[in-house]
Every structure is written in C-alpha cells, then in structure tokens.
Amino acid sequence: MKKYFFPALKLTAVLIVLTAGIYPLLIAGVSKLAPGKGDGVTVENKGRVVGYANVGQNFTDDKYFQGRPSAVGYNAAGSGGSNKGPSNEDYLKVVQERIDTFLAHNPGVKKENIPAELVTASGSGLDPHLSPAAALLQVPRIAKLRNLPESKLNDLVKAHTDGPLLGMFGPSKVNVLKLNIALDNL
Structure with missing residues (x-):
C-alpha cells in the first residue's frame, strides 16, 4: 500500500498547486491584457x-x-x-x-x-x-x-x-x- 499511497499523495499535492493555484493566477494575469482588464x-x-x-x-x-x-x-x-x-x-x-x-x-x-x-x-x-x-x-x-x-x-x-x-x-x-x-x- 505504501508503494502507491505516497506517490499518489505527492501527485495530488502537485496537481492541487497547479490547477487550484498557478493556473487560475495565470488566467487572471492574461485577462488583465484583454479589453476591460478582465472586469468586462x-x-x-x-x-x-x-x-x-x-x-x-x-x-x-x-x-x-x-x-x-x-x-x-x-x-x-x-x-x-x-x-x-x-x-x-x-x-x-x-x-x-x-x-x-x-x-x-x-x-x-x-x-x-x-x-x-x-x-x-x-x-x-x-x-x-x-x-x-x-x-x-x-x-x-x-x-x-x-x-x-x-x-x-x-x-x-x-x-x-x-x-x-x-x-x-x-x-x-x-x-x-x-x-x-x-x-x-x-
């Protein structure tokens, strides 16, 4: 069980950081370049x-x-x-x-x-x-x-x-x- 549990836990942590942190910040940053600066x-x-x-x-x-x-x-x-x-x-x-x-x-x-x-x-x-x-x-x-x-x-x-x-x-x-x-x- 340890063989799969810790790699899965690490992968989950990395994906949380990427999909819930870095990606939204990247999209918010790109939106500031759009007309309306992302606010419409x-x-x-x-x-x-x-x-x-x-x-x-x-x-x-x-x-x-x-x-x-x-x-x-x-x-x-x-x-x-x-x-x-x-x-x-x-x-x-x-x-x-x-x-x-x-x-x-x-x-x-x-x-x-x-x-x-x-x-x-x-x-x-x-x-x-x-x-x-x-x-x-x-x-x-x-x-x-x-x-x-x-x-x-x-x-x-x-x-x-x-x-x-x-x-x-x-x-x-x-x-x-x-x-x-x-x-x-x-």
Whole structure:
C-alpha cells in the first residue's frame, strides 16, 4: 500500500498547486491584457456607465430597439438558458406570448417575418446582439414614435452593424445597447 499511497499523495499535492493555484493566477494575469482588464467592457454614455458591451439588457420602451429575450432576466450572475426544447408545451406557450407581444407593438409585421432571435432566448440568456434584419424590422415602430425618417434609422442600424469576424467567421450583428445609445444621441 505504501508503494502507491505516497506517490499518489505527492501527485495530488502537485496537481492541487497547479490547477487550484498557478493556473487560475495565470488566467487572471492574461485577462488583465484583454479589453476591460478582465472586469468586462463597460459602455459609457455622457460620462456615465450604462451597461456592459457583452451583456444584453431589457429595453421595454417601444421607442427603443428591443433585444433578444433572456431566460435569466438579464442577470449576468445567473447565466443560462431555459433548457426547454421545441416540443415543450410551456416553452411553446412562452414563445407564442412573445410573438403576440411583438406583433402588438409592431403593427404591419407579419408573424412569418419575425426572426427567431426576437422571440427565443439565447443559450446564455445574455446575448447583447441582434441580426441586422431583426433590428431593421423594428425601424418603422421607432421611426413613428420618435418622429424620425425610417431612412435615418436604417442608416443608424447599418452604421452599428459589425461584420463577421475577420470578414468570414459568424454572422453580422448589431449591439442593441450601443444602437440605443446612438439612437438617443441623434
């Protein structure tokens, strides 16, 4: 027994030092080189922090672009999806309620034209982005409420659209918080 016990004990001690000490410190050190210094990238408006660039927010006023729904109430401490699939009756009921709400606030939009991202939560429940199509679909409502020409809002959405990573990885996307800040600053 001594033949295996002490080497296993030594290996355990070495792995504890590596995985619970050195590795976390290394990762924390590398994070200080990232934007936001490992504390997240804050978004400021007029000298005041209004949110984080990579965490979605709930915009309920119709004069703003609405982001993707959240399964966790936009709580970054409790990131996660609902884990309900497309055959779950409760999930289908929630999605239908979101569709009905969207249609009520966006007259003239047909149900089949609503992108799935406007009525389904992301896997993290915190996605801050929409596709350009989902943002553009909301332009008529916002233009009417703010008394702005739709063409100006279309240009605003295009100006805040980020293309795919390196021009080829992933879809184009619009950060809803940054778009709404630009909307207020018009």
